[in-house]
Amino acid sequence: MAGAIIENMSTKKLVIVGVILVLFQVFSFMVGGLIAPSPTTAVPYLATKCVDSVHHNEKSTKWFTPWGPNQCHKIRDFEEATVKKIEANNIVFAVHIPGPKIEMSPWFQFMLVVLQFEIAFKMYNQIDDGAVVTIDVGLAYRDDTFSDWTELAHSVEQRKLSCNFTAVKTFENEGRYYDCNLLPFMELGSVAHKYYLINIRLPVSERKKTNVGIGEIKDIRLVSIHQNGGFTKVWFAMKTFLTPSIFIIMVWYWRRITMMTRPPVLLEKVIFALGISMTFINIPVEWFSIGFNWTWMLLFGDIRQGIFYAMLLSFWIIFCGEHLMDHTERNNFSVYWKQVGPIAFGSFCLFIFDMCERGVQLKNPFFSIWASDVGTELAMAFIVVAGICACLYFLFLCFMVFQVFRNISGKRSSLPAMTKARRLHYEGLIFRFKFLMLVTLACAAVTVIFFIISQVNEGHWHWGEHTVQVNSAFFTGMYGMWNLYVFTLMFLYAPSHKRYGDEQCGGGQGSNSGEDLQLTTTVTHVDGLTEIYKMTGKEAQE
Structure with missing residues (x-):
């Protein structure tokens, strides 16, 4: 049975892909730091x-x-x-x-x-x-x-x-x-x-x-x-370049899924939805603002960002939940309504708050929700509640990641006797999944760190004869990072054409003893570790 690309790609190719992505990430920071002027x-x-x-x-x-x-x-x-x-x-x-x-x-x-x-x-x-x-x-x-x-x-x-x-x-x-x-x-x-x-x-x-x-x-x-005109041109150029990149990988990803004989599972659908939200935020409609007096562009930009971040937060919850093998009910969106519901509600509240500010400014540019005591208290309440919810969400996400790691480690100790090659294959998949989860947390942490740096420094650093615009590097680097993250997810979790057969697991009798199973990192219906858990019976339960 074919699994995801992340399961079947060799370590050498995976390293090459990782190096290429890191180079693109460094380039996105350099574009803002060395080419673009200060954002404002x-x-x-x-x-x-x-x-x-x-x-x-x-x-x-x-x-x-x-x-x-x-x-x-x-x-x-x-x-x-x-x-x-x-x-x-x-x-x-x-x-x-x-x-x-x-x-x-x-x-x-x-x-x-x-x-x-x-x-x-x-x-x-x-x-x-x-x-x-x-x-x-x-x-x-x-x-x-x-x-x-x-x-x-x-x-x-x-x-x-x-x-x-x-x-x-x-x-x-x-x-x-x-x-x-x-x-x-x-x-x-x-x-x-x-x-x-x-x-x-x-x-x-x-x-x-x-x-x-x-x-x-x-x-x-x-x-x-x-906003500086020079920064605007660099920003538009990035969006123009990244839009077809994400769109092409999204079409390729969904085409691979539709080629499967089974229907798409929940995780595949959520990854595809994340790709759609990233494409939506990438589309450079700002080009039209150069020739048209579109005063609603700021509000439209806030809405696009809100949709993407809501989708990203929901994806992380579902991604972790689908890899918790002790859950009997999976591949069902209704299972996650308790976690995704508050995210949707919070996003809707922020949308209402934004409409109360920038929505009114479409008619009256002098309006400010901060001008009155009631408006200030309401705005501060929104900010405080949003901050508390963000902290609680991050703690809950870390708890889910911890649960997944502990779950995988427990199942790995219960693996039945396998050939050495097959055991190494499963251990490699476990390592890749853990690495991907740590990269996810690192992306979120880097975003927060660079945001803090951009607020406390003077806006630029001098590096030899060059001036590095830190704030510009923050904007272009973070924007490039989330595009690369979504690109990587769709690439690695696309169904692979390869099959994990006898040649890969070392051949022999052990290959035909029911070990042709997918691991937890797969997005197919068959969950390898769950099956292994069942195969080990009482030994696994102990």
């Missing part, structure tokens, strides 16, 4: 104070540009506004993105903007506890320096201030600035235009208690973060 760029901006001559009770449809043609009438500070009797409601904070002689590009993929207030300490104008700033903000765009600005979005938002004053609150320290945290401000899912303009108003109303008790705001600073 952060650009700081200081808002320009423009004067709106229209009375604050009237509606102004004018856009205020801080520089270039038709630039606004500017003031240096609020002291100048006081001298010229300019009210706070007639001051507009204007930010032009990008700076002079620079253009934005669709290759930047997205634009995330955070905001920070510069607030001076005044004894008679301090920041109240729980102070909330009301922001009347508009976003416009144009594709040349002469046409009129076109409104892209407009909203009235609230942001809760989180500021600390490190010095003693005395008259001597008046004029010193609070230390205020960055606040979420805006997120665009595409950068389809060359120029963007942000106009911010801070309307003041004593009657409505709007922007009262927020201190003396001196300036507004913004930080715009976008």
Whole structure:
């Protein structure tokens, strides 16, 4: 009976395949570390104070540009506004993105903007506890320096201030600035235009208690973060190359299964589903974002990643469960509903959370679930629950792997008398299976380690004359690693055309004594160790 390729491939060929995969893995890290630039760029901006001559009770449809043609009438500070009797409601904070002689590009993929207030300490104008700033903000765009600005979005938002004053609150320290945290401000899912303009108003109303008790705001600073165009091109190239690779091996894998006389078993179906999810995440639909203003690409990318990770987590559970030979019920998806159900529920909850954030941002790019206390508590609850579930899942997976290892070791000690060649064959299969399980755990561990490294280092290392972009290496390396992992699973677990016959097991009478059986690493219905367990009878039970 033919088993999987992992059972019938010689050790020499298996080593060669392993070396090739390692070389591809190293190459994927090198692509990001040595070729691609840093994944993102952060650009700081200081808002320009423009004067709106229209009375604050009237509606102004004018856009205020801080520089270039038709630039606004500017003031240096609020002291100048006081001298010229300019009210706070007639001051507009204007930010032009990008700076002079620079253009934005669709290759930047997205634009995330955070905001920070510069607030001076005044004894008679301090920041109240729980102070909330009301922001009347508009976003416009144009594709040349002469046409009129076109409104892209407009909203009235609230942001809760989180500021600390490190010095003693005395008259001597008046004029010193609070230390205020960055606040979420805006997120665009595409950068389809060359120029963007942000106009911010801070309307003041004593009657409505709007922007009262927020201190003396001196300036507004913004930080715009976008993906680097060079990294985008490298990322697209990787996806374009890997998509046909995974698709071809997936078609080849399923063709081999359909050639079998038996129907596919559960493990084969799950591996094929994992290949489909990997292909889905690989398809480089991002190429269309260069020519189309698809603002939903960030949300679509999150959905694709969620599907893949949910499928991967479910696969690991089923993979271990199908190799636990003491389980009488296998090859049945309903057996795993207690393990796979929570994964599906957790993935659905994360999808709802993502829709509450990026789904709403499709209509209002200034919306943030972190802007309110309720939203922050809800978001933190999601993060904490997700973290706890991830830890519990990893511990449960390690327990299942331990069970499988202990199960195999127990069965191996109960093997009946066999020829030396056949015993070595089974021992080799056991070693290969254990090695594959350890590689699986190593992939998960490497992902976590590189994620931590990317967060705590400065983003790049200097290696001789070369600069290694660690964050870029993390993205391309992890992406390449999971593609190689799925590729390897489909290749090694595809049905083999070889048959484990007399010549391989050394011939002789022992070859015909019922030992022509598959081991636990096979994906066929016949489970070798289970059969061996039955053959040994009372001896095995003891």
